[in-house]
Amino acid sequence: MVQDFVDIDTPDDIFDGDYEGDGLFDIRTYREKVIDYLAENSNSPTIHKIRNLEPIDAADLRELERVLWEELGTKDEYEKISDIDNLAAFIRSIVGIEQDAINAKFGEFLSGNVFNSQQQEFVKSIIDYVRENGDIEIDDLIEKSPFDNYDIITMFGPQAHILRSIVDIMHNSITAA
Numbered sequence: 001m002v003q004d005f006v007d008i009d010t011p012d013d014i015f016d017g018d019y020e021g022d023g024l025f026d027i028r029t030y031r032e033k034v035i036d037y038l039a040e041n042s043n044s045p046t047i048h049k050i051r052n053l054e055p056i057d058a059a060d061l062r063e064l065e066r067v068l069w070e071e072l073g074t075k076d077e078y079e080k081i082s083d084i085d086n087l088a089a090f091i092r093s094i095v096g097i098e099q100d101a102i103n104a105k106f107g108e109f110l111s112g113n114v115f116n117s118q119q120q121e122f123v124k125s126i127i128d129y130v131r132e133n134g135d136i137e138i139d140d141l142i143e144k145s146p147f148d149n150y151d152i153i154t155m156f157g158p159q160a161h162i163l164r165s166i167v168d169i170m171h172n173s174i175t176a177a
Helices: 030-040 045-051 058-071 075-081 087-095 099-110 117-133 152-172
Strands: none
Touching: 030 058, 030 075, 030 087, 045 058, 045 087, 058 075, 058 087, 087 117, 099 117, 099 152, 117 152
16 A cells, blocks of 8 residues: 655744733634623622612713723624613513612512513513613503513503513613713
């Protein structure tokens, strides 16, 4: 048996000594980097605000842009993995909402003193929706699942206006001033 040899001549890359890396490459996806960052920085003031339904401001938004679009990757990488325009909503879709914050903001509606059990379940579905999607707007209660299966006016009657307050609390807390 005769073996053929192939001579390959490839140039070596030579660095001029300015390379400051440690020789390791980060093989995590952009989403994995974001999740790891959020886990490692869960006490960040901005993340704390998002998890606790506290209003964020323009400085918080700039910090999210810096972290998401410069430190962890680029705006293009972000747009490839998410169709959520609001960065705080994206973060909240990953980190969720603290139960204590929900109890503080919505306890009176969930305790049975204001709403009946069916209405309470609907409010809980709003909270679950926001935990999963990061945000909600009043139109979502009419246009999106699981809400589009309900007749809100019949279910809530004269208390329907309270739903706007609940949605506004959820939405406005991640809309930078």
